[in-house]
Amino acid sequence: MTTKTLKLALLGTALAAGAVQAQDVTLTIESWRNDDLTLWQDQIIPAFEAEHPGIKVSFTPSAPTEYNAALNSKLEAGSAGDLITCRPFDASLALYEAGHLADLSDMEAMGNFSDVAKSAWQTDDGAATFCVPMASVIHGFIYNKDAFAELGLDVPQTEDDFFAVLDAIKEDGLYIPLAMGTNDQWEAATMGYNNIGPNYWKGEEGRRALIAGEQKLTDAQWVAPYATLARWADYMGLGYEAQTYPDSQNLFTLGRAAIYPAGSWEISGFNALAEFEMGAFKPPVQAAGDTCYISDHTDIGIGMNAATAHPEAAKAFLAWVGSPEFATIFGNALPGFFPLSNTPVELDDPLAKEFASWRGECESTIRSTYQILSRGTPNLENETWGASVAAIKGTATPEELGARLQDGLASWYAPHQ
Amino acid sequence: MQIRRVRWHIVVFLAPAVLVYTTVMIFPLFNTLRLALYSRIEQERVFVGLDNFRRLFLDPVWADQFWNALGNNFWFFLIHMVVQNPIGIALAALLSHPRLRFAALYRSAIFIPTILSFVIVGFAWKLILSPIWGIAPSMLDAVGLRALFAPWLGKEEYALTTLALISVWQFVGIPMMLIYAALLSIPEEILEAGEVDGITGLAAFWKIKLPLILPSIGIISILTFVGNFNAFDLIYAAQGALAGPDFSTDILGTFMYRTFFGFQLQLGDPHMGSAIAGAMFAIILVGVCFYLFGIQTRMRRYQL
Secondary structure (H helix, E strand, O other), rough: OOOHHHHHHHHHHHHHHHHHHHHHHEEEEEOOOOHHHHHHHHHHHHHHHHHHEEEEEEEEEOOOHHHHHHHHHHHHHHOOOOOEEOOHHHHHHHHHHOOOEEEOOOOHHHHHEEEEHHHEOOOOOOOOEEEEEEEEEEEEEEHHHHHHHHHHHOOOOEHHHHHOOOOHHHHOOOEEEEEOOOOHHHHHHHHHHHHOHHHHHOOHHHHHHHHEEEEEEEEHHHHHHHHHHHHHHHHHHOOOOHHHHHHHHHHHOOOOOEEEEEHHHHHHHHHOOOOOOOEEEEOOOOOOOOOOOEEEEEEEEEEEEOOOOHHHHHHHHHHOOOOOHHHHHHHOOOOOOOEEEEOOOOOOOHHHHHHHHHHHHEEEEEOOOOOOOOOOOOHHHHHHHHHHHHHOOOOOOOHHHHHHHHHHHOOOOHOOO | OOOOOOOOHHHHHHHHHHHHHHHHHHHHHHHHHHHOOEEOOOOOEEOOOOOOHHHHHHHHHHHHHHHHHHHHHHHHHHHHHHHHHHHHHHHHHOOOOOOOOOOHHHHHHHHHHHOOOHHHHHHHHHHOOOOOOOOHHHHHOOOOOOOHHOOHHHHHHHHHHHHHHHHHHHOHHHHHHHHHHHHHHOHHHHHHHHHOOOHHHHHHHHHHHHHHHHHHHHHHHHHHHHHHOOOOOHHHHHHHHOOOOOOOOHHHHHHHHHHHEEHHHHHHEHHHHHHHHHHHHHHHHHHHHHHHHHHHOOOOOOOO
C-alpha cells in the first residue's frame, strides 16, 4: 500500500515537472558573435522576454572561426540550439538543403525586408527564404580626424586624392599612413579588394555579370583593383607582412596610424579604445563625379533549427527579430551592424551614421565572391585572400592573379567554361 | 587427459583497456578510413571506392595542395631532425657531466616549454617576432644587427622554417630527457675501463656513449617523425587554418582540418578530409614500419 502511494506521489511530481516545462519554453540561440554576449543578455533578450512571458531565451555563442564546424557537428548530432544565427549564402544554404533549417518564406515578418536583404538567405531561384535578415556591414575607411587636422588634410574623394593624402602622411612621418597587415590574409581581400573593388566593377552590375558568366576575372575592371592594392604596400607599416589583424586595430586605436581600411563592425570596438576623434570616408572613386559604389554586405541572419522541439516559440522570436523594435535596439546597441529592415532606424553613433549615410549617396552591393562563386573547389573567396595578399606584396602581377583566379573558377563553374 | 582451463582472469583484466581503446581509437580509425571511400553527391552519400584518393593525388586542384603540404611536412621534419635532436643530445651530454653545477635547474628550464600549450607558445612567439611590438627587432637593434630583422612569419621563404624552429625550441626538452636517462644508465665501470685505455673526454662520448645511446636516438627519431606528421596545433595557432602566407606553412594537419571542417566560405568535406587523414595514416605507418623492420632490427645492442 505504502509503495503504491509513493509511486503515485512520484508520478504526480513527474507530471507537475512536465507541466512546468511545457509552460516555460527555453530557446537556445547558436551564434558566432561572442563579442555581443552582453548585448544579448542585457538588452535584446530582456526586451523579448518582457513581451513574451513563458519563453526564455539563452544566447550561446562560440568562437567565430569555429562556428561553422561546431554548428555542423551539433546539427548532425541533433544537439544544436533552436535558433541558428545564419552566415550569409552557401554555408546556410547547405544547412537548408540538408534539412537543418526550416523554410520561413511564409512568415509575415519577411515582408519587412527588401529582396537584396533576403538574397543572402534564399535558394538560388529565390523560392524559399530560410533566415530572417538581421544586419549588414558597410566597408570604407576610418581615419584619425586629429591627425588629418594636424597635417591639414582633407577627406579624399577620388583615388588621386587618396594617394596624395597617403603621400602627405608618409612624408610627415609621424603616422603610419595605412593600418593594415597581410599576415591574416582576409583583411587584404575583405578590407582591400572588396572594399575598393565595387567602384571598378560597378557594384551589382559587375557582380551579377560575373555570376552570369558575361564578365571574367581577367577583365580590366576585376584586375585593376589588384593594381591599386599593389600601390598600398608603400604606405603600410614596416614589416606589414607579419602584421596581424589585432596588430592593425591596435596601431590605429593607439593613434599610431592615420587611416584604417575598415568594415563598419569595427565601430563599437574602436569607440571604446580610441582617444581621438574618428571619421569615415567611403572608397574613393576614380574621377570626381563618378557614381560611387559601396559594399553593404548582408552579414547576419537568424533561422530556425528544423528539428527544434518548440517551433511555435522559435517563430515568435523570429517574428520579433523581423520587427522595427528589434531593429532599433540592435542598430543602436551595435553601431556598425546596420539593420536590414525597410523601416529606417534612427542611429545615435556619429561614426555609424556616417557609414549609413552612404546608402543614400551610393549604390549598394555585396562582396563579389560570396554568392554562388565560392561553391566549388578551389574556393574563390579563399583564393581571393591569397591573391590580394600577393598583389600587395608584389609577388605576382595583377594580370597573373586575374588569370589564376579565372582558371580556378572556370575549372568548376559552368557559366565560365 | 587434461582439459585446458580457460583463463578468464586474462579476459577480465584485458577487457577495460580493450573496450576503451576500441571505442576511442580503433573504431574511429577504421570508420575514418571507411568514410574516405564515400562522397556526398546531391545530399546522398555514395560509395565511390578509391576515387577520393585519385582526386587527392592526381586532380591538380587537390594534388597541388597535397604535395605542397607533404613537402612542407618533410621540411618541418628535417629541421627537427637536424636541429632539435642534435641539440637535445648535446644538452644531455653536458647535463650528464658530473661536475656541472645547477644541472637540475638547467634541466627544468629547458624542459618547461614542453609542457606549455601550443596556443601559448604560438602566441608568445608571434609577439616576440612581431615587427611592431616584438622584442626581436629591438634586441637585434641593440647589437647593431637591425638590418638582419625581417617579418619572418609573414614571408613565404622564412615562415615555415621559423615555425619549425619555434617547435624545436618548445620540444628540445624531450630528446634531452630521453638521452639524459640513457646516458645515466651507462655504468661507470665501462667509462673507467675506457679511461684506463686512454679514452677520455670527447673521445669517450663518440666511442663509448654514443653507440650505447643509439637505440634511444632511434626511438626519438621515430617519435619526432610521428609527432611532426601529426602536427597541426602550432601552425593553426600561429598562422590560422589557411596556413599563410600563400600556403607556405601548410602541412598535412592544417590541410586536413581545412578540408574536413571547412573554412570561411569553403564548406567542410568530411569525405575528402578522411581521405587526407587516411593518407597521413599511411605515411606514418610506412615511416614507422621502415624504422621497425629496416633499422631497429639491424641495430646492434650492447649488453651493459
